Amino acid sequence: MANNVKDLVNERIKEIKRKDNVYTIGRVSKIQNYVLEVSGLDEACYFEKVRIGNDNIGYVAGITPNYLNIVIVKQRSTIHVGDEVVASGEEFTAQYSEASIGKIIDMFGTDKMKDMEFDNLVNLRLEEPVTPIMDRTAVCRPLHTGIAGIDLIYPIGKGQRQLIIGDKKTGKTQIALDTIASLANDNVICIYCAIGKTKKDVREIHYELARHGAMNNTVIMCALNDELTPVLSLTPYAALAVAEYYLKQAKDVVVVIDDLKRHADAYREITLMTDKAPGREAYPSDIFYTHARLLEKGCQHINGGSITILPIVETKTSDITDYISTNIISITDGQIVLNKKNFDKGQRPAIDYGLSVSRLGGAVQTKKMSHLGSNVRRQLLSYMEKRDVYELANKEEMSPEMRQLIEHGQTIIKCLNQYKFEAKNESEIISTFESLIGDK
Amino acid sequence: MDNTNTIIDPSNPALNFISQTREKEEYKQEVGKKISSASIGRIISISSIKIEILLASSELSVHDVVCAKMSDGRIIEFEIEEIKGSTANAICFEMTNGLKRGMDLYKVDGGISAPFSDKILGHMFSSFGEPIDKSNVVIDERKNVYKSHLDLSDVTINGDIMWTGIKVLDFLAPMRKGFKMGLLGGAGVGKTVLIKELIHNVYTGLQSNSIFVGVGERSREGQELFQEMKEGDLLDKMSMVFGQMGESPTSRSKAIYTGLTLAEYLRDAKRQDVLVFIDNIYRYIQGSSEIYSELGYMSVENGYPSQMLSDIANIEERINSTETGSITSFQAIFIPADDVYDEAVRAISSHLDGQVVLDRKQAEKGFYPAIDVFKTTSKLIDIEVVGRKHYDLVKETLRYLSRYNELEEIIAVLGIEELSQEDQDIFYRSRKLLQYFTQPMFVAENYTGIKGQFVKIDDVLTDVEDILSGKYDDVDESRFAYIGAYKNR
Structure with a gap:
């Protein structure tokens, strides 16, 4: 409770200091969607948090010799030219x-x-x-x-x-x-x-x-x-x-x-x-x-x-x-x-x-997993590359080695199929693919 | 002056960086950087990396370094890029957050400088020449990073031929001492793996002094390289400079200057043959584009600065061999949006003696290194240099593979059986060649699970000749994938 009062007092003191400090107050001179041009506010730092009007928040996105660019991030009320802009003395943070x-x-x-x-x-x-x-x-x-x-x-x-x-x-x-x-x-x-x-x-x-x-x-x-x-x-x-x-x-x-x-x-x-x-x-x-x-x-x-x-x-x-x-x-x-x-x-x-x-x-x-994975990957890629080239070749006339490779690739693809939210743990993955790949 | 500070709450976590940066300031004084006591001007405008200064003194020049002292003890440094009468534009080393109008600036002596002594070996530096490997090495001898120029008469052109042990590189794009080799590729096709393999094969093979310059790449890779070199006890002849991708454009565009100054120390003062690995030189142009765009310079195509050609020339002309020593460089070049005709890529590759081009289509098929055989070239593919046998084999290989590309289209419509016997031979032998040009790499054992291989050029020539002549017509093509020399299979 005591803390609460202390906080309130501190808050109030900060507010008074803020008001009295003429250097940290500016006025909106141009409004373009969420980008404002503000004159005054000489003491504002780059990327400092500022308050526009009563309840709008923005940050300093550019400082030029004559004005500041302010980008609005929180807009609760309409902003008009001439509205007061107050620097907070703090960097803009999340x-x-x-x-x-x-x-x-x-x-x-x-x-x-x-x-x-x-x-x-x-x-x-x-x-x-x-x-x-x-x-x-x-x-x-x-x-x-x-x-x-x-x-x-x-x-x-x-x-x-x-x-x-x-x-x-x-x-x-x-x-x-x-x-x-x-x-x-x-x-x-x-x-x-x-x-x-x-x-x-x-x-x-x-x-x-x-x-x-x-x-x-x-x-x-x-x-x-x-x-x-x-x-x-x-x-x-x-x-x-x-x-x-x-x-x-x-x-x-x-x-x-x-x-x-x-x-x-x-x-x-x-x-x-x-x-x-x-x-x-x-x-x-x-x-x-x-x-x-x-x-x-x-x-x-x-x-x-x-x-x-x-x-x-x-x-x-x-x-x-x-x-x-x-x-x-x-x-x-x-x-x-x-x-x-x-x-x-x-x-x-x-x-x-x-x-x-x-x-x-x-x-x-x-x-x-690494040993198994690199084998599966090699076999799979080699199947995919051959599938593209030999798509039209007659399966009967392929070398048995090649035919086996193509059929094997199709099986790998099938085994990789998995519906959403059906997580498989490591031992399940290993047991599926180990029997499939063999120890090549 | 400090009105705003009265309302800053010291317990605010947004401010807890103060203590770290104080240490940095003390450190700076330790290495002997002198900061002028009189203000040289004041800030009048600020954007994300650029500030404009109203000058109070006329003794500043371009490339001078100035700094602002923050109320929390931090020091933020800038480099002057242009002076326009009484104002100057400067770019920030880090970020401009927290700066305000009217702040005083002070001159830092010496500009951006790199250490220039024997102590550089075994250490890692930032783009601004400061050690970042927690070793706290103190190096007093320093040199400004811009002060170097070679005359036409300084440059030498001859060197011994150098083998990398990577089959397809040695066969299609052999190189020699003093060579500039470019490794071009889009995102994620294996540039970094290839450059690491070259470090493995060439640096550890030759035990030459080396400089690694990391420009705009991943910090993780920097950490890995440093760790691998340290564990392999290979750090004693290597020095590294990093301006990585999470750092400001200033850092990314200056890393290369610092790296080259280190290389020049080894070449000129130590009279050594030096290897320079740059990953990735494209990021230098990217970083300077960001700076030029902030400075409001007109850009040409795709946002590149109009002075890109002269900027890259200034860098590349420093990478040369002289009477005192040679610089052999390997430069990775990123191809944005897989656009090989990108202006920046072309500007860099016009300086290269040889290039290896990596291709996404090959990578997609699992062929690594994913080389585009037609674009991979070297000045040394010349009968006088590599000999008639090597030259003829390259010519014949390219003839086979270009026919193979045509045949692939025909086959997609007609099938293989419809081809003439000669074309069928070309088709099957070319496929064997393509498989043979893959290689298990030492640094890629993690991906392939196969032990790396260093292959001698004589073995490559014999194998290619045998494949082309039909000696292996009865052998299945898959037996050529990821092997070293065929006889050691």
């Missing part, structure tokens, strides 16, 4: 509470289902410097997704960044959800970060995860489709800031970012609105850096904790060689490519085993 686990939240520490702020919020910097090379150590502990095609052939390790890429409706989000579900009892904290998803999507994801008992260790952080674009562009940094918060406690964290193509588009919108020069496909020239410094937060830390990131990218016409996709592929430690054709043919998950890659490979598998 807010988070440990009570968020199991909930749907946003970057300001709001429980989205109740539309209420959590208690005990902590401020988390959005742009901590990346973990230095010497604070990292080898990524070598497996992260079980429960999907045979991934755990066996293109495995994911704790601290790895593995992209999930494919067309609309090929099961990208499902792979992430399967992974979160299979980690339900693994002492891993999962953060599902939805960017520009519809409200319905987010409710469905929440429902699916809760139904499979996976919300006990999961936070859904979302920037909904109809929120301000700057929130869409900052939310993944907030999700990673939360991940780093847990990393400091040496915990294992998995972050799903769904999806980065939408994020790139949101970022492009802001940069074009603030008159930055457009580059390839009108994205600004720092679009690579925007994603690189986000995904570089994924690591295996020397303190034992790790951040695994599963970014998702949506493609058009199964083309993974467009600008944003290749950028992100060149950042991540591998990619799981989902193919529309495979999906239509009924293959589940619709993984394209030719184009998928894991740059860590066997390093993040147990010895047995």
